[in-house]
Amino acid sequence: MRVIVGEGSCGIAAGAGKVYSALEEILNGGASFELGITGCIGMCFLEPIVDIYDGEDLAARLVHVSAEDAERIAEAAQSGSFAGIRDLVIAEDDASFLSQQTRIALRNCGIIDPTDIESYKARGGYQALEKVLKTMTPEEVIEVIKVSGLAGRGGAGFPTWFKWNAARDSKGEEKFLICNADEGDPGAFMDRAVIESDPHNLIEGMLIGAYAIGASEAIVYVRAEYPLAIIRLENAIKQATEAGIIGDNIMGSGFSCKFRYMAGAGAFVCGEETALIESLEGKRGMPRLKPPFPAAAGYQMKPSNINNVETFANVAWIINNGGEAFAAMGTEGSKGTKVFALTGKVRSGGLVEIPMGATLRHVIFDIGGGIRNDKKIKAVQMGGPSGGCIPESLLNTVIDYKALSATGAIMGSGGMVVMDETTCMVGMARFFLDFTSKESCGKCVHCRIGTRRMLEILTRIVEGNGQEGDIELLEELCNAIKDGALCGLGQTAPNPVLTTIKYFRDEYEAHIIRKQCPAKECVNLLRYHINPEKCKGCTMCAKKCPVQAISGEVKNPHEINQNLCIKCGQCITLCKFDAITAE
Amino acid sequence: MCDCKDEKGKALDAVLDEYGRDKGSLIGILQKTQDIYGYLPADVIYSVAAQTGTTPAKVMGVATFYTQFRLEPVGKYLIMLCKGTACHVNGSDRIEAAITNELGIQNGQTTEDGLFTLKNVACLGCCSLSPVMMINEETFGSLTPDKAVGILNDLRNRKEEQA
Numbered sequence: 106m107r108v109i110v111g112e113g114s115c116g117i118a119a120g121a122g123k124v125y126s127a128l129e130e131i132l133n134g135g136a137s138f139e140l141g142i143t144g145c146i147g148m149c150f151l152e153p154i155v156d157i158y159d160g161e162d163l164a165a166r167l168v169h170v171s172a173e174d175a176e177r178i179a180e181a182a183q184s185g186s187f188a189g190i191r192d193l194v195i196a197e198d199d200a201s202f203l204s205q206q207t208r209i210a211l212r213n214c215g216i217i218d219p220t221d222i223e224s225y226k227a228r229g230g231y232q233a234l235e236k237v238l239k240t241m242t243p244e245e246v247i248e249v250i251k252v253s254g255l256a257g258r259g260g261a262g263f264p265t266w267f268k269w270n271a272a273r274d275s276k277g278e279e280k281f282l283i284c285n286a287d288e289g290d291p292g293a294f295m296d297r298a299v300i301e302s303d304p305h306n307l308i309e310g311m312l313i314g315a316y317a318i319g320a321s322e323a324i325v326y327v328r329a330e331y332p333l334a335i336i337r338l339e340n341a342i343k344q345a346t347e348a349g350i351i352g353d354n355i356m357g358s359g360f361s362c363k364f365r366y367m368a369g370a371g372a373f374v375c376g377e378e379t380a381l382i383e384s385l386e387g388k389r390g391m392p393r394l395k396p397p398f399p400a401a402a403g404y405q406m407k408p409s410n411i412n413n414v415e416t417f418a419n420v421a422w423i424i425n426n427g428g429e430a431f432a433a434m435g436t437e438g439s440k441g442t443k444v445f446a447l448t449g450k451v452r453s454g455g456l457v458e459i460p461m462g463a464t465l466r467h468v469i470f471d472i473g474g475g476i477r478n479d480k481k482i483k484a485v486q487m488g489g490p491s492g493g494c495i496p497e498s499l500l501n502t503v504i505d506y507k508a509l510s511a512t513g514a515i516m517g518s519g520g521m522v523v524m525d526e527t528t529c530m531v532g533m534a535r536f537f538l539d540f541t542s543k544e545s546c547g548k549c550v551h552c553r554i555g556t557r558r559m560l561e562i563l564t565r566i567v568e569g570n571g572q573e574g575d576i577e578l579l580e581e582l583c584n585a586i587k588d589g590a591l592c593g594l595g596q597t598a599p600n601p602v603l604t605t606i607k608y609f610r611d612e613y614e615a616h617i618i619r620k621q622c623p624a625k626e627c628v629n630l631l632r633y634h635i636n637p638e639k640c641k642g643c644t645m646c647a648k649k650c651p652v653q654a655i656s657g658e659v660k661n662p663h664e665i666n667q668n669l670c671i672k673c674g675q676c677i678t679l680c681k682f683d684a685i686t687a688e
Numbered sequence: 689m690c691d692c693k694d695e696k697g698k699a700l701d702a703v704l705d706e707y708g709r710d711k712g713s714l715i716g717i718l719q720k721t722q723d724i725y726g727y728l729p730a731d732v733i734y735s736v737a738a739q740t741g742t743t744p745a746k747v748m749g750v751a752t753f754y755t756q757f758r759l760e761p762v763g764k765y766l767i768m769l770c771k772g773t774a775c776h777v778n779g780s781d782r783i784e785a786a787i788t789n790e791l792g793i794q795n796g797q798t799t800e801d802g803l804f805t806l807k808n809v810a811c812l813g814c815c816s817l818s819p820v821m822m823i824n825e826e827t828f829g830s831l832t833p834d835k836a837v838g839i840l841n842d843l844r845n846r847k848e849e850q851a
Binding site: 150 | 776
């Protein structure tokens with residue numbers, strides 16, 4: 106039998122590397138089973154995950170595995186009897202996280218060995234490229250993509266075929282195809298998962314795109330914060346080059362394409378395509394004025410086409426299965442599937458790929474298992490710093506570019522951060538403005554100074570110094586920035602504030618007028634109290650208080666000195682009698 | 689400009705050769721330069737500018753634009769504390785407070801013994817394990833303030849054992 110350890114970044118962070126080492130040691134000691142790795146299956150809440158395969162069939166999926174379990178896993182894989190590892194086998198409820206999904210972009214993630222090109226080929230890899238190069242004209246490729254309805258998965262949702270066609274029609278000897286893997290939206294990690302778990306799928310999609318537009322070089326611009334993704338991509342490029350899939354006269358077709366990657370250096374704005382191009386050229390990542398669009402004058406002022414990782418990850422599947430099969434899924438205006446990174450206060454967090462048209466409620470409750478600790482959902486944040494918060498009352502909104510935009514949020518790259526009643530929405534807006542004000546490149550005055558002023562206002566509100574008129578002032582600034590910024594980052598930076606004002610105005614007012622934080626999260630607006638009737642005088646809180654703000658006699662009710670208290674919350678966590686509350 | 693050809697200087701030469709002294713590859717050159725020196729010393733910035741045919745101001749502009757580049761040396765352990773959305777929702781502020789309280793440094797600073805540097809970063813992409821921090825390529829997830837302090841103490845003890 107084969108024992109496969111899930112080694113994506115999340116798995117490794119949860120301890121998959123140690124599990125692998127322990128199994129390897131047993132194997133070197135003379136055990137007889139095969140050991141291998143795979144990427145990320147997307148069930149991050151169950152990591153580390155180990156799969157046992159009998160031939161091609163998955164015999165058992167083991168979850169929350171630790172190095173100490175290695176012996177009995179090895180034993181089971183050798184004997185074929187799983188009695189000794191029954192406690193590790195995935196629960197039915199958890200398995201439904203995956204069985205409810207439709208996987209296209211992620212079809213190989215967590216199944217193949219991402220470090221081995223043969224593993225990709227065994228699942229039909231590079232057949233789409235061969236079909237394209239040997240039997241299709243570039244125009245036919247673009248037509249298939251047009252029929253599929255594939256739209257940019259980076260967030261904007263622009264039709265992919267249109268961009269390809271524009272780049273194809275552009276005049277120029279040399280053209281470039283660029284992949285935007287600068288996944289900067291905090292809360293999104295599907296692009297990382299694709300590169301770590303299925304890098305050849307990205308390469309294949311890009312080569313098909315390069316053929317369609319007539320590019321002689323393909324470049325991946327990948328975030329430097331993803332070291333494992335870079336290692337796996339580098340390895341995959343090397344393997345594909347050796348196999349004659351990258352380089353001159355690919356598969357004997359006469360089509361030639363160079364392929365390389367560049368590691369970004371940490372700047373959110375580089376996710377904007379013209380800023381990304383500036384960065385590729387070795388400059389500060391500051392957006393350019395459009396037009397000219399990259400299709401006419403992009404990298405090195407030559408025709409260039411830029412798509413997101415997830416967009417490319419769908420291409421080979423579409424070529425193999427036909428544009429109609431892809432278009433059969435989804436809604437009128439949004440075709441195919443979309444991958445979401447489901448995180449926050451949800452019970453089962455991870456990667457979810459589902460056909461467009463599903464409701465947000467379905468994703469969060471049916472697939473994600475609802476909210477942790479039986480708390481109440483308040484909102485879901487979509488689209489990161491460019492998106493907005495969608496309240497509980499709108500959770501029946503379907504996943505569709507237009508429907509989501511109508512709420513004030515956006516589809517975005519697929520970050521879906523769930524918030525419960527303990528999350529302060531003003532604090533959330535402040536969090537995003539803190540982010541965008543730091544990440545503003547500084548080119549446009551409205552964005553550079555406007556986001557800073559908004560941050561100052563939001564900061565004073567959460568600190569209890571909000572003034573009447575602050576909400577209106579924020580709205581005025583929001584509109585000015587939307588109008589006055591050149592690029593997508595600036596134009597969308599006000600969205601988190603606008604949506605929280607729209608749906609949670611009462612929370613803003615509570616902070617400003619009553620100096621209260623309904624979610625009890627803003628520490629400056631809280632006071633901690635010990636209920637004398639519940640306190641047993643165990644002294645635990647007094648001993649652990651980092652600033653000695655709690656005093657009292659043993660077995661007598663304690664008190665908190667409000668002048669000393671820093672509201673760190675340790676005492677609440679410690680108290681076994683629920684005697685301490687924040688108000 | 690640094691004329692001395694010590695080991696680091698030779699390694700820098702090799703990097704410049706690899707990129708053909710092309711200013712279009714400035715980001716790659718600076719990344720590898722930082723790998724050699726641990727940060728970007730001022731004299732090296734001048735040297736890179738001269739060798740790639742651009743100005744020190746341009747190189748400095750790039751070095752200060754991207755968060756990855758450092759103009760000062762960092763401690764033995766670089767703590768990258770994730771301040772992404774999921775980590776924020778799950779309490780990364782409390783983790784930061786615990787770390788700054790334990791080490792007596794703020795974001796961007798290094799402890800006096802040169803052991804730890806704290807740096808807040810945008811998102812490490814391990815959102816399902818939030819709150820998360822990465823210390824020298826190793827990721828630690830599902831943090832609590834106590835757990836974070838425990839990890840720092842382990843690293844500190846490791847150093848003492850070695851000494």
